[in-house]
Amino acid sequence: MNAPHAQEISTVFSELGSRPGGLSTAEAAATREQVGLNSLPQAVEETWGQRLLRQFRDPMIYVLLAAAVVTALLGEVVDTIVIAAVVIINALVGFVQEGKAANALAAIRDMLSPSSEVLRDGTWVTVDSAELVPGDVVRLRPGDKVPADLRLTETASLRLEESALTGESVPTDKQTGSVAEEADLGDRTSMAFSGTTVAAGTGVGVITATGGATQIGHITTMLGQVEAAETPLTRSMGRFSSLLAVGAVLLAVLMIGVSVLIYDTSWGEVLMSAIGFAVAAIPEGLPAVMAITLALGVQKMAARNAITRRLTSVETLGSVTTICTDKTGTLTRNEMTVRAVHTRNHTYEVSGTGYAPEGRLLLDATVVTLADHPDLARMAQVAAYANDAGVEKRDGRWVLTGEPTDGGLRTFALKAGVSEPARRLSEVPFDSEFKYMATLDDTEQGPVIHLKGAPDRLLERCDRQSSPDGGTEPLDRAYWESMIEDFGARGLRVLAAAWRRGAGLSAVDVADIDAGGFVFLGLYGIIDPPRDEVLDAVRTVQEAGVRVRMITGDHASTASAIAREVGLAGHRAITGTELETATDSELQTIVRDHDVFARTSPEHKLRLVRALQANGEVVAMTGDGVNDAPSLKQADVGVAMGIKGTEATKDAADIVLADDNFATIAAAMKMGRTIYDNLRKAIVFMLPTNGAQGLVIFVAMLVGMTLPITPLQVLWVNLITAVTLSLALSFEPAEAGIMRRRPRDPAAALLDSEAILRILYVSLLIGGATIAVFQYLQMNGAPLDVARTIAVNTLVVGQIFYLFSARFSRVSSLRQELFTTNPVSWLCVGIMLALQLAFAYVPFMQAAFGTTSVGLLSWGAPLLAGVVVFAAVEVDKLLRRRV
Structure with a gap:
């Protein structure tokens, strides 16, 4: 029907085919047949099976699965089991950490009134709210939830709490007179909207919309249309995984061609060597390390009152360039x-x-x-x-x-x-x-x-x-x-x-x-005053290069006053009416030039977030009302208030603030940046392991020499490095000045030129040392199992020394903090050495991996290789600092 808030009561009754005395039972039943029940759409939840299968959607995992299939066909049962175990463990880690999928629509349904007083057949009766239809006349009393959208026909000191829907910080006075058709949602004083609460007084109204046609139903429709944004980390990791997987396959194909055509190697031996190379080149432990690093961040954030629903959201907070914040209850106390x-x-x-x-x-x-x-x-x-x-x-x-x-x-x-x-x-x-x-x-x-x-x-x-x-x-x-x-x-x-x-x-x-x-x-x-700690929090995120924008349903003058108090200086507040008339391209210009938006509807908030994202921004959106739910879901990181937020908002969000405190966002951003730094350190640390192993097998096959390490030994090194040394980097504290640097470019590659160069020369150093040690031992008559055991020890010790240097990206590692700031790293080194000693000296391990006991002096070469690697990285960092 036409805008009921702008029409006279008699016209509304006429268009609805109703009357002040209400509908008859038969009329209500007939209307219900046409419009359906007064309920909101049901959300389709992701099953646990779908969530588990999603963990395998990674190009690196595809290569490993292919390798497992080939080893199974070749009868290499042990290799098949080990590769499959790696894949399954990674999937289970992601599955368990991710938790259940969000279901915002179910939470919104809980906001609806279970029963209502309705005038049927001329008598007031209480019915299930799902049975209500347009044209029904409903009575409202203090404390009632409004069951549907109503055009008010009688009011007595009626005031409705509408903050969850409109963002208004105080209850709204209601009356029966029509208002302008273009009036904002919060100014439609002749209407009572579904899901709001009667704060005081009484009223009577005729239902104009039910179910999905209500204002709150409109929000559920928008929620269903919003697709969760892909995070910068998942985009970067996706590109990285694809590139790594394609590169590994192409090089493996090249190796197969060279071995078969030049050296006439048997197909079985060639395929196992190619699988060994693919397994060596791909960091199998990376997905697990990433999941565990994010999970550790989630635990630390929970201790700071930020509850995380999606693992990747932790890191995304560190990439945020804009925070769009609600006013009432977020920047302010929601206490007049x-x-x-x-x-x-x-x-x-x-x-x-x-x-x-x-x-x-x-x-x-x-x-x-x-x-x-x-x-x-x-x-x-x-x-x-x-x-x-x-x-x-x-x-x-x-x-x-x-x-x-x-x-x-x-x-x-x-x-x-x-x-x-x-x-x-x-x-x-x-x-x-x-x-x-x-x-x-x-x-x-x-x-x-x-x-x-x-x-x-x-x-x-x-x-x-x-x-x-x-x-x-x-x-x-x-x-x-x-x-x-x-x-x-x-x-x-x-x-x-x-x-x-x-x-x-x-x-x-x-x-x-x-x-x-x-x-x-x-x-x-x-x-409604700003929270005491908000001023410092806003200043902190601004110093971090993050722009703060206020988007509220409150009046422009109030919004501007709070903006000035918290340090959002600048241009005047843009109202919802102005946003309504702006095209998408005009809106992109508006959001570049303004920081305060008032009298906004859920549609306006959603459009603002999309406009910012179209400008290349990584957006965090905070809110507490159901009117914020669509924009929270659209944002790169949705942040809901845990105390005063509605359940719908919490379920649509990625992060829930247990203390409703904007300052917690600043702390979470610091944690997000720390996590990204640590993930990047882990990747820059892990890849030389894979690079060195891949180089050893690649060179061996190209020149036709005996493999210095077997595919199974490759898997061993990858696994113990991932679960020990790589994991140690997850516990690194934040680097100095982390909140005084600009947000990273979300379009930037995961690895810059500095990281790539370091990966290349460390891979060459460790891989070259491994080949050199193996060849020297072979030339001097050492048995194959001895030469391979010492070669693997060289790989492992080289990685240990590289870990010490990798803990500090730019500054020297020869500092006190190497021994004091991350005790977990030393524990991980100890576990790594214990596992490697078992690998070399425990009989059943020797039988499984083809190793043998070696003398104490044989550790000299691995130690020398480790010292060379450490010195090379430290010289590189020194030169970069001076340049």
Whole structure:
């Protein structure tokens, strides 16, 4: 139907074929046949089998699987079992660490009301909300969840908590009058939307949309259309794996051709040698090392209150170039706070944030008391008396009972020292129609009416104002309107206070208030303040080269004020209306030039994230409402609030902040960068092992010599290196200055020219030393098993010495930190040596791998090779530092 929020109630009923008396049971059943149940689409979950098979989608794994098949056909059972075991272990590590797939749609379904009061056959009955249809008339009471989208037909002080859908930081007042068709979602005051909650008052409305046609249903549709973005790490690893796999296969084919055509080697021997080369060239342990490194990062992040749902998201945080953050509950506390109080005498500042009554009242940075400032005392009394909210300490936290704005006023009164309320004789509850609350209180001066509410409504009912001398004077409306504008420009939500003596009254009603005669006392400036730690956190991520953008459903003035406070200086806030009219290409320009976006809908947030990604940005998106879920899923890293976030948001996100703290994102970014550094160190460390082994077999086959190491020995070296030495690099701490460097280019290759050069010369050194040792021993009559055992020892010891150098990418390894910062590395070296000694000296290992015991002096050559490798890398680092 046409926009129901912009139509008169009678027109809405007419288009729906309904009436104020509701539908009949037969009419509802007929409509349900056409539109279906009032439920949201079911998500298709990934099965555990699909998740397990996905672990094998890697070009390197394909080559290993092919190698296992060939060895099986050749009858090499041991080789087949070992290769298959490597593949299966890698898959299981990824499978276990990844956990279950996210299902955001199920969490959104949980937001819907289970039952509702509906007018059927002229009688109010309670039915299952799934049975509701467009045209049904529904009644809303405090605490109810709205079961479908409603056009409101009756309201009585109705206020809805819509922050999960619109991002509005305070409950929205609802009324029955139509609003402009182009009104933003948060400004459609004539509508009640499915999944929101009744904060106060009552109402009646006619259902205009159910199930997938509702605003929340629209969000589930967007969620289903959003495909999870591929992370920079998976893109880089995909390219790297493909290149490595193709290179290994091509070189293996070349070796086969040379061996068969030139040396007339048998096909069985050639194929086993080619498989040995492929196994040597491919770092089988890399997927496991990557998964374990990421898992360790996940554990460390969990200790810092960042719960990670997808392993690769840990590293992606380190690549982020832009953080798009919600305002309410993320940058701010989602706790309304009186920041300033203005009377005709002074403007007082109020320190402290949130509902904890801890703060001071300041005038020109000097603490003041109510005894010396009766004008401030009057404002505190109105805040305390015309108020139904309460704050109390539970489990170490100050908790609000009642409306957030009233809670802020109650906290201000407690800070001022007004804790005991006067005896209330009567009250006029707040109503969205007249936008004020009044109480008749029995005070020491006799009955007094305390009035608080919207400034314009109170100014209409006042003819005098408090004067600086403590008396009263004629109301200067222009002055107060100017002050209201000043407070609004600061992003403050403005309420006013007034009072009047109630002599002779025992009760008060709306007519008494509308009669006027009040004295205007002043203004409260209220805001949802930034978290205390946010300013430092924003500065930290900005120093790391990451741009912070605020995307909120709140008003532009409020958004701009918070942006200034947290350090997001710059251009004005762009509103949802402006985003609505912008094309995709125009939006890409807008997001380059602006950091603050207000009055945004879920569609706007999704478009903004896509525009940033189209500009080449790696985007982290934070949020807590269901309106944030599609954009969180679209972002490279979706970050949900764990305390105040909806379940739908958490399930759509990659990371959940257990403390709802923006500062935790900065800590997680540092962890992400550290993890990427360590992964890169592991790759630069592992590849020379494979390069050296591949070089040994490649050279041996090209020149027709006996293989210095067998395919099974190759697998042994790869496995023990991966599970010991490579894993040690996962525990390296962050390098100095890691949060003062720019984010890495997501399009950049995993390995730069420096890394590639190091891999090449270390491979040549270790591989060359292995071939040289083997040839020397063969030429001097050493048995084949002795020569091969010492050759493998040379490979292993060379890797141990290279590990010490690889722990520090650019600085010298000859430093104290080599022995103190990563004790796990020394434990891994010890385990590696123990395994290698078993490989050489334990009988059953000798039988399995074709090795033999060697004398103590035979370790001299491996040690010399290791020292040469260490010295070469250290000289390389020294030259690069000087250049």
